[in-house]
Amino acid sequence: MAVRNRWTMLLKLRRIYNNMRNKIGRQNKGITFLLGACLSLYFIRGVYYDSRARKSRPFFKETVNTSLWRVYSSEIQEPFAASYKEMPTVPVASFDKTSHKVVIIYATKRSGSTLIGEFFNQNKHCFYLFEPLSPFSRDCHLLLGERFDFLHQLVQCNFSSLPQIYKNALLQSNHTDVNAKCLQNNLCFSNRNKYLLFRYAAACGRGNKTASFHELTRFVAADPTCGYPLRSEIVSSLCNSAPFVAYKIIRMCSIRDVVPLLAYPNVYLIHLMRDPRGILGSRIDLDSDELTARDVNSASLKLCEEIADSIDFMDTKVNSDGKSRYLRVRYEDIALNPLLHAYIMYKFIGRDLPGSVKLWITNSFLFDGKMHKKESKDPYSTVKLVQQSIMSWKNRLTYDQISQIQRNCAIAMEKMRYNVITSEEHMKHWNISLLGYT
Structure with a gap:
């Protein structure tokens, strides 16, 4: 069973299950459960024999x-x-293993950028930040130069000035930081950056500023040494050691303000x-x-x-x-x-x-x-x-x-x-x- 056919079969089995569940009725939970289990086993059996018969290959062909x-x-x-x-x-x-690539996801508010950001956040080889411009107000014209300078620093994995940038942005824009907690944690919306926190905990625990990007350890927010606020030098080191970097950016007035990063x-x-x-x-x-x-x-x-x-x-x-x-x-x-x-x-x-x-x-x-x-x-x-x-x-x-x-x-x-x-x-x-x- 080819890779494409395998996913096609999964979708068809799902459709069969939903149709039969509607016909049987939701009250017959026992029969519905057995039906779902049988269909699941049928699919798993196909995957098992397919994996033995074929070598692993990507879901989509190169062309x-x-x-x-x-x-x-x-x-x-x-x-x-x-x-x-x-x-x-x-x-x-052109693919170059030595190239440290930076991906900027630019969008307006409520256009689905959180979803697209997860395409990179779920990649264990990616250093991803969710809305690092959050401390700046929704009025994109306010502190526009400071926003652009900060983006330049992000592209260079330079987080040394991050605490001061966030403090100034919140002070001058009178913007609330209650939800994002950017200044308090030195990281905006930490719940959206859990993989970064795991990597930070591993690097901090070793007491080594030269971070190994692929090491993970449980992050303890209240840890006086390796908890919040994050240490800028370790975050910079993690960013520099990552195979590639991605930032989700929404608080810029126009793409004209982002294009110079190219x-x-x-x-x-x-x-x-x-x-x-x-x-x-x-x-x-x-x-x-x-x-x-x-x-x-x-x-x-x-x-x-x-x-x-x-x-x-x-x-x-x-x-x-x-x-x-x-x-x-x-x-x-x-x-x-x-x-x-x-x-x-x-x-x-x-x-x-x-x-x-x-x-x-x-x-x-x-x-x-x-x-x-x-x-x-x-x-x-x-x-x-x-x-x-x-x-x-x-x-x-x-x-x-x-x-x-x-x-x-x-x-x-x-x-x-x-x-x-x-x-x-x-x-x-x-x-x-x-x-x-x-």
């Missing part, structure tokens, strides 16, 4: 063909899958975009956000002006060398084809997609059940049900609000190839794709 793209889409995403005529053009980095030959920029209806629908549903229903008009104008400007700037003002290290992706495409787009992003930076990332994507996207039910109410969750993830804004916005956003964002939506809703009746049809493709 991804159109047929695999279509097969994967039709198996998982129906009826939302689009008919892809050809693979997108992806710049491919002057470093080892920096790669992933530009994440999302349907503005999805961004605003997500923000309006978030208690901590300042956006209200009456602010949708002004917010959509500001958002889509920035989106259109970013696309125009990257398409017309950046030279070929910069474009070779720039990748633009849409959140909806990633949600529909997570494994494929994870492969594309890793190929873009010249690395193989590791098994740990494939497993995380499988658990987060392809299975329903208790985990999805538990996580579905968390607006920051990275466990996604495709239908809820990319179309949930239909339930959060009224038709008038959607029409208003579409008018204000007509140019941006056309550049990103999103289709518009033309009527309230059209809005009710969940099986009609709103994603356009060339």
Whole structure:
């Protein structure tokens, strides 16, 4: 059984199980459990004999063909899958084991950057930081120069000035640090950086500033020597010893402010975009956000002006060398084809997609059940049900609000190839794709 067929069979078995469970009824829990166990054993048996008969190989071949793209889409995403005529053009980095590459994930708020960040956070070879610009306020124009200088230091794995930078940012912006605890811990949102904490504990415990990136030890926050706040010299050493680095950045005004980092030959920029209806629908549903229903008009104008400007700037003002290290992706495409787009992003930076990332994507996207039910109410969750993830804004916005956003964002939506809703009746049809493709 080929690797592709193996995953196809898993998806078919899942579909069979769900159909039979509905027919049997949820009250017959014993029969339902036995059915699930039998199907699981059948799949495990196939995997076992397949692993004995074949040598290990990556989920996707080095040259991804159109047929695999279509097969994967039709198996998982129906009826939302689009008919892809050809693979997108992806710049491919030449792989160099000695190269210390830095990946910048640039996005606007509520565009799915937390999810994409996990594609790198789940890689044991990656030094990943979640929103290191969090101490700076949401007003991206405030302390813009300081933000850019800090990004330069991050690219160079220089964390020596981090405590002072965070202190000044919080003092001048009057921004709260209650949730992120950046200044208190010398690390923002430490719960999103647990692998870094394990590596930090191992390096600190040995009393050696030259950290070994692959050593892990349990982190004890209250440890007076190796707990919070993190020591900048050890964090810098871990960053420098990592095979590659990734930062999730959202608090910059425009991609124009990030592009100068491409002057470093080892920096790669992933530009994440999302349907503005999805961004605003997500923000309006978030208690901590300042956006209200009456602010949708002004917010959509500001958002889509920035989106259109970013696309125009990257398409017309950046030279070929910069474009070779720039990748633009849409959140909806990633949600529909997570494994494929994870492969594309890793190929873009010249690395193989590791098994740990494939497993995380499988658990987060392809299975329903208790985990999805538990996580579905968390607006920051990275466990996604495709239908809820990319179309949930239909339930959060009224038709008038959607029409208003579409008018204000007509140019941006056309550049990103999103289709518009033309009527309230059209809005009710969940099986009609709103994603356009060339």
